[in-house]
Amino acid sequence: MKGSRVILLLVLMAVILSGCATGSDQRLTKAEGAAVGAAVGGLAGYLIGDGRGALIGAAAGAGLGYLVGREVAKRKAEYATQEEFLEAEAARTADYNETMRAYNAKSRQELAALEEEVESLRQAYEEGVEEKDTLLARQAEVQKRIQENEELEEELKGELAIQEAIIEEESQTLPEDDPRIAALEKEVQELQANIAALNEGSAQLARIDERLSV
Numbered sequence: 001m002k003g004s005r006v007i008l009l010l011v012l013m014a015v016i017l018s019g020c021a022t023g024s025d026q027r028l029t030k031a032e033g034a035a036v037g038a039a040v041g042g043l044a045g046y047l048i049g050d051g052r053g054a055l056i057g058a059a060a061g062a063g064l065g066y067l068v069g070r071e072v073a074k075r076k077a078e079y080a081t082q083e084e085f086l087e088a089e090a091a092r093t094a095d096y097n098e099t100m101r102a103y104n105a106k107s108r109q110e111l112a113a114l115e116e117e118v119e120s121l122r123q124a125y126e127e128g129v130e131e132k133d134t135l136l137a138r139q140a141e142v143q144k145r146i147q148e149n150e151e152l153e154e155e156l157k158g159e160l161a162i163q164e165a166i167i168e169e170e171s172q173t174l175p176e177d178d179p180r181i182a183a184l185e186k187e188v189q190e191l192q193a194n195i196a197a198l199n200e201g202s203a204q205l206a207r208i209d210e211r212l213s214v
Helices: 002-017 030-048 052-058 061-076 082-126 132-171 179-211
Strands: none
């Protein structure tokens, strides 16, 4: 399972880091954007299993607690010892973090270029040298990316809820300075930061979307 997870991670990294900025406007084509979104969502779903991450991320209240508890129990049953379980979950979360560091870094570059492009498009439209349809087509691409970001954020929040539950449960039977708990806590803190960065990107996309409204 670990080998398959690494292969999927490498595939996603290749998609993210390869020619995403092509053409004079340095933007993703529709096909490339769909590939990035599908690869990110596919990896996140695979790591959690059967799409449970999105389901957990979207759940609330008692339903959330039940889904998280069931997933924690399922994962724990796959390992012979508590130590192996915690090491595996720290590695799983590290996979997420490695992926999201690359994704968020690439997104920041793309969004900076996109903001410049949109300002130029807006100015050209207001001066009467750009068609309304051009802005609307670009807006549709931006809205699709917002949706992909939101879906990915749900996946990540689901995983975050699972890892926080694992820390809470396993800490009850381990010393406060247990190194495996500490390693998992470190990865969870980074995952929280990566989710916040993803959310900031979504907010920036929403502002760009507004600038494209005509």
